[in-house]
Amino acid sequence: MLSSFHERALSLASLIGIVVAVTSCEQRHAARGTDVVAARLAIGVHDHDADDEHRNNACEPTFVAAYTYDIGQAQGVVLRDFDGDGALDLAVTSTDMDVGVNVLLGNGDGTFGQLRLFLSPNAGALVAEDFDGDGIIDLATAGLSVSVLLGNGDGTFQAVTSVVSGDLHSAMTAGDFDSDGDIDLAVDDLDSQGVNVLLNRGDGTFLPPAIYAIGAPTFDVKTADFNGDQVLDLAVASEVDVSILLGSGDGTFQPAVPLAVGPATSHIVAGDFNDDGAPDLAVGRGVAVLINRGDGTFQSPVIAFSPGGNTITAEDFNGDGALDLSVVSSNGAVAVLPGNGDGTFQPPPGIFAGGWGAANIAAGDLDGDGAVDMVTSNIFGRDVTVLLGNGDGTFVAAQIFRPGSSPSVADINRDHVPDLVAAVISGVGVMLGNGDGTFQSPIITVTDTSLDRLVVEDFNNDHELDVAVTSFSNNNVSILLGNGDGTFQPPQTQATGASPFAVVAADFNRDHDIDLAVSNIGTNDVSVLLGNGDGTFKTAIGFPAGVGPRFMALGDYNNDKKLDLAVASSNSHDVRVLLGNGDGTFKTLPQSFPTGTRPLGIATGDLDGDRVLDLAVTNMTAGTVSVLFGNRDGTFRSGPTIPTGLRPISVVIVDIDGDKERDVLVANNDSNDIVLLLGRGDGTFDPPRSVTSAVGPAVLSVADLNHDHQLDLVYGSFSGGVGVQLNTSCSSDNEG
Numbered sequence: 001m002l003s004s005f006h007e008r009a010l011s012l013a014s015l016i017g018i019v020v021a022v023t024s025c026e027q028r029h030a031a032r033g034t035d036v037v038a039a040r041l042a043i044g045v046h047d048h049d050a051d052d053e054h055r056n057n058a059c060e061p062t063f064v065a066a067y068t069y070d071i072g073q074a075q076g077v078v079l080r081d082f083d084g085d086g087a088l089d090l091a092v093t094s095t096d097m098d099v100g101v102n103v104l105l106g107n108g109d110g111t112f113g114q115l116r117l118f119l120s121p122n123a124g125a126l127v128a129e130d131f132d133g134d135g136i137i138d139l140a141t142a143g144l145s146v147s148v149l150l151g152n153g154d155g156t157f158q159a160v161t162s163v164v165s166g167d168l169h170s171a172m173t174a175g176d177f178d179s180d181g182d183i184d185l186a187v188d189d190l191d192s193q194g195v196n197v198l199l200n201r202g203d204g205t206f207l208p209p210a211i212y213a214i215g216a217p218t219f220d221v222k223t224a225d226f227n228g229d230q231v232l233d234l235a236v237a238s239e240v241d242v243s244i245l246l247g248s249g250d251g252t253f254q255p256a257v258p259l260a261v262g263p264a265t266s267h268i269v270a271g272d273f274n275d276d277g278a279p280d281l282a283v284g285r286g287v288a289v290l291i292n293r294g295d296g297t298f299q300s301p302v303i304a305f306s307p308g309g310n311t312i313t314a315e316d317f318n319g320d321g322a323l324d325l326s327v328v329s330s331n332g333a334v335a336v337l338p339g340n341g342d343g344t345f346q347p348p349p350g351i352f353a354g355g356w357g358a359a360n361i362a363a364g365d366l367d368g369d370g371a372v373d374m375v376t377s378n379i380f381g382r383d384v385t386v387l388l389g390n391g392d393g394t395f396v397a398a399q400i401f402r403p404g405s406s407p408s409v410a411d412i413n414r415d416h417v418p419d420l421v422a423a424v425i426s427g428v429g430v431m432l433g434n435g436d437g438t439f440q441s442p443i444i445t446v447t448d449t450s451l452d453r454l455v456v457e458d459f460n461n462d463h464e465l466d467v468a469v470t471s472f473s474n475n476n477v478s479i480l481l482g483n484g485d486g487t488f489q490p491p492q493t494q495a496t497g498a499s500p501f502a503v504v505a506a507d508f509n510r511d512h513d514i515d516l517a518v519s520n521i522g523t524n525d526v527s528v529l530l531g532n533g534d535g536t537f538k539t540a541i542g543f544p545a546g547v548g549p550r551f552m553a554l555g556d557y558n559n560d561k562k563l564d565l566a567v568a569s570s571n572s573h574d575v576r577v578l579l580g581n582g583d584g585t586f587k588t589l590p591q592s593f594p595t596g597t598r599p600l601g602i603a604t605g606d607l608d609g610d611r612v613l614d615l616a617v618t619n620m621t622a623g624t625v626s627v628l629f630g631n632r633d634g635t636f637r638s639g640p641t642i643p644t645g646l647r648p649i650s651v652v653i654v655d656i657d658g659d660k661e662r663d664v665l666v667a668n669n670d671s672n673d674i675v676l677l678l679g680r681g682d683g684t685f686d687p688p689r690s691v692t693s694a695v696g697p698a699v700l701s702v703a704d705l706n707h708d709h710q711l712d713l714v715y716g717s718f719s720g721g722v723g724v725q726l727n728t729s730c731s732s733d734n735e736g
Contacts, residue, residue, distance in 0.1 A: 076126030079364040080137050081106075083155035088364045093126045093141055101126065101139055105155045108368055118149055118157045125172040129183040132204035142169035142187050146196075150204050163198060163206045171267075175223040175232045178251030186234055188218035195221055195236055199251045214256055216240040224270040224279040227296030235281055237268045242283060246296055261288055261301050271314035271323045274343035284312035285611070287327055291343045304345040305337055315363040315372045326363070408456045409703040409714060410465050413486050418705055420724075422716055423454050423469050430486040437706035437726045445480055445488040453699065457505040457514045460535035468516055470500040477503060477518055481535050494529055494537050498522025502551045506563050507531075509584030517565060519549040526552070526567060530584045543586045547572035551650065553604040555613045558634035568599040568617055575599065575617060579634050593636045596622035605653035605662045607639075608683030614639070616664050618648035625651060625666055629683060644688050645671035649698040655679075656702075656711055667697035667715055674700065674713060674725070692725045 076093040083089065087108035093101055104112035124143040131138045136153040140146065141160075146169060149157040169187045177184045182200040187209075189196050193216055196209035216238040226233045231249040235242060236256065240263060243256035259281075266284035273280045278292040288301035305327065317324045322341035335348035363372055412419045412430050420431040420439055431439035454469035464482040471478060476495050480488035497520030508515045513533035518540070519526050524547050527540035546569025553566045562582040569576050574592035581587065596619030607614040612630040619626060623646055627639030645668030652665045661681035666688075667674055674692050677685040697715040705712045706726060713725040 076124055076141065077362045078126055078128045078139075079362045080128040082128075082137055082151060084153055087368070089155060091126060091128060091139060093124055093143075100160070101141060101149060101157070103155060103157070116156065118160070124170055125187070127172050127174045127185070129174045131183055131200060133182065133202055138204060140172065140174065140185060142172040144169075146172070146185065146187055146198065148204055148206075161204070169196075171218065171220040173221050173223045173234075177223075177232055177247055177253075179231070179249050184251065186221050186223060188221050188236065190217055193217055193238075195234060195245070197251065197253065210252070212245055212253055212256065214238050214243055220267040222268055222270050222281075226270075226279060226292060228278060228294055233296065235268055235270060237266065237283065239263055242268060242281065242290070244296055244298075259290060259298050259301075261290065267311045269312050269314045269325070273314070273323055273339060273341075273345075275322070275341050280343065282312055282314065282325055284327055287312065287325060287337065287345075289343065289345070302344075305335060305348065313363055317363075317372050319371070408454065409701055409705070410456045412456075412465055412482065412484075414464075414484060418703060419486065420714065421454065421456055421467060423452060428454065428467050428469060428480055428488065432486050433705065435707065437712065437724065439724070443486045445491075452500070453502045455503050455505045455516075459505075459514050459531055461513070461533050466535065468503055468505060470496070470503050470518060472499050472501065472521075475500065475522075477516060477529070479535055479537070492536070494540065496520055496527040496529075496540050497525050497542050500527070501549070504552050504554055504565075506554055508563055508580060508582075508586075510582055515584060517552060519545060519552055519567060521548050521550070521570075524549065524569075526565060526578060526586070528584060528586065541585070543578055544576075544588045545569060545578065546574060546576040546592060549576070550600045551602045553602045553615065555604040557613055557630060559612075559632050564634065566602055566604065566615055568595070568602040570598050570600055570620070573597055573599060575602065575615060575628060575636065577634050577636075589634060591635065593628055594638065595619055595626040595628075596624045596641055598622070599626070601648065601650035601667075603651045603653045603664075607653070607662055607664075607679060609661075609681045614683070616651050616653055618644070618651045618666060620647055620649065623648060623668075625664060625677070627683065639683055640685070642677060642685060642688060644668060644675045644677075645673060645690070647671070648675075650700045652700050652702050654702050654711060665691075665700060665702065665713075667700040669696055669698055672696060674715070 078091050079088045081088055082103060083105055087106040089106045090104045090112055091101055101118045103116045106112055127140050128137050130136060131148055132150055136151040138151045139149040139157060146163040147160045148163055149160050151157050169189060172185060172187045174183050174185055177197060178199055182202045184200045185198040187196045192211050194211045194213045196211055198206040198209050200206055214236055218236055218238045220237040222235045223232050225231060226244060227246055231247040233247045234245040234253060241258040242261040243258045245253040245256050247253050261283060268281055268283050270279045270281055273289060274291055278294040280292045281290040286303050287305040289304050290298040290301050292298055312325060312327045314323045314325055317336055318338055322339040324339045325337040325345060327335045337345040337348050339345050365371060365373060408421045409418050410421055413432060417433040417435040419433045422429050428445045430443045433439050452470045452472050454467050456465050456467055459466045459479060460481055464484040466482045467480040469478050475498050476493040477500060478491035478493050480491050482488050496518045499522035500518045500520050502519045504517050505514050508528060509530055513531040515531045516529040516537060517526050523542060525542035526545045526549060527542050529537035529540045531537050545567040548569055548571030549567045550570050551568050554563055557564045557577060558579055562580040564580045565578040567576045574594050576592055577589045578586035595617045598619060598621035599617045600620045601618035603616050604613050606612060607627060608629060612632045614630050615628040615636060617626045623643060625642050625644050628636035629639045630636055644666045647668060647670035648666045649669045650667045653662050655661060656663045657678060661679040663679045664677040665674060673690040674697055675688045676691045677688050679685055699716040701714040702711050703714060710727040712727045
């Protein structure tokens with residue numbers, strides 16, 4: 001789906017995709033390019049005086065709109081010229097079982113043509129090189145197998161050839177390890193807890209792998225000449241440390257030497273950060289920078305930015321001649337750390353929102369303006385987003401719309417201005433935005449008078465936003481297909497369980513079509529309706545969800561890269577977790593997780609900085625918020641319970657004050673206010689304070705409604721009204 005509106009509705013996390021960011025500015029600076037393959041990284045020595053003068057002339061950041069491309073459950077991403085036309089093309093792997101490599105040929109202006117799919121089952125990690133020596137770029141993927149797709153030179157690829165099968169791989173790098181002129185592969189191996197080295201025969205086929213032990217599950221592998229002997233070495237990030245394997249020049253490597261970094265459960269990147277000619281290392285989680293002594297040993301790590309992220313790349317984003325670092329966290333926060341050229345880095349000028357579940361980054365000049373652009377892939381997303389920027393080294397949030405419950409913020413008429421969508425007394429109302437935080441009179445599509453909560457998505461794959469809205473009294477959900485102008489086609493209903501309450505949308509069975517999950521108070525379950533891709537849905541299947549299920553929160557709670565559901569079960573006073581199987585079915589955990597009395601609203605985000613999703617739950621009768629800390633296995637442990645006000649209904653997790661720690665916003669229905677809990681980053685919060693008065697707020701969303709880079713508040717009341725509170729005091733670009 002091609003979209004150019006920045007999603008800020010944070011009440012419920014939905015889908016995750018691929019984000020491509022591009023910089024631009026009135027004063028352009030030529031960027032020093034580095035190859036996307038670490039083996040080809042050019043290490044140079046610079047004139048420091050000239051670099052300092054260049055940095056002083058850097059311009060202030062501004063960004064233009066983003067573009068979004070549907071792609072599938074994305075993971076690996078590379079930018080190369082696959083069809084020889086001089087424009088960078090995009091290749092993205094999908095972790096869906098029956099998909100593979102998605103190729104989008106670049107138009108040279110930052111946009112891409114029609115997607116082409118090349119099957120490579122279980123594809124995850126991805127590299128692009130000439131593996132058969134014909135001068136044409138090929139692809140190699142790694143997942144449950146290592147596969148090669150030989151390029152034809154016109155942007156198409158031959159049928160996949162399996163190189164290694166039967167093991168689980170998550171990262172891969174390429175380089176000439178045996179000095180024979182052919183590109184070899186190094187692939188992590190989660191089963192053997194080591195690294196497989198596959199030497200190329202020169203024709204795109206490979207010798208059986210040699211395995212080098214690491215002794216722990218691995219997360220990334222990179223290659224560079226770390227000891228200056230003109231032979232490629234390996235750096236491997238694992239669950240216990242970062243290790244160096246020095247190459248012998250014949251395709252073999254010395255035993256792994258740990259660098260005492262600590263657990264490196266993230267990506268790593270190699271680059272010459274202090275301009276001494278030796279490649280250094282940076283670890284995404286931290287961000288920890290290790291300066292190379294030139295002999296393959298490294299100085300103690302220095303934390304450049306905390307908490308860092310799970311994926312990282314090095315490029316000269318601001319055109320000053322020094323390598324910068326771009327870090328993306330799994331919740332989509334993007335930070336660019338300007339390099340000083342001496343191995344140190346400046347704090348990021350801002351934290352910007354990308355896509356949830358970021359997996360990898362690639363960089364390159366997509367629109368030929370001399371500025372370095374950025375691509376991040378997001379595991380749960382089904383799109384690619386291109387941000388054309390200004391070449392000043394900063395990036396704004398990805399402009400992807402994935403709304404949550406009613407009211408929702410969306411660009412319904414595709415005029416690049418946020419609109420409001422809400423369930424009203426007589427149907428569904430759309431208030432088209434004027435771009436300044438004000439809205440036009442609602443356009444009403446008449447449906448049923450008992451409509452409750454809604455979600456906005458493209459259910460029939462026509463690139464127009466549609467609406468699904470629950471009807472409590474009629475035991476169904478209505479689907480309204482959008483016309484693209486703020487109006488909708490007549491509703492079509494689908495049966496749910498009894499007394500449906502809330503609805504969320506996501507691709508639960510990974511078939512590229514949007515599905516629905518509906519909580520049903522009367523039948524104490526969650527109905528899952530699998531989408532057919534044409535706006536219709538299969539018959540609902542129910543999964544137990546406690547007693548009196550209300551709001552739901554989407555997330556990967558057991559770290560298996562499959563969407564799960566956390567449900568606030570009001571009458572059993574707890575949270576129930578439904579673990580997704582990836583095929584549209586769910587397993588309800590037998591244990592429950594206690595909250596206060598009558599839990600209702602629920603939101604997810606990392607509240608204590610451990611890179612694990614936590615929960616914030618409003619307790620309507622108790623007048624409190626319960627914090628539940630995630631254990632990474634789908635279970636939760638109790639955290640603090642915080643008084644908020646009278647009858648709290650909904651909750652949002654977001655960095656509202658720009659301090660890079662996630663905060664909690666609560667809508668108190670009977671106190672007639674919205675309360676803010678400022679997060680300290682360790683799971684504790686400042687005392688709650690009322691930030692605005694509101695008449696009976698119930699359902700709360702957060703969005704930048706007037707394009708001033710400040711998060712505004714949108715709330716709906718049980719009486720059917722919609723309120724807007726513009727933020728005039730604080731700025732934030734970091735969503736939770």
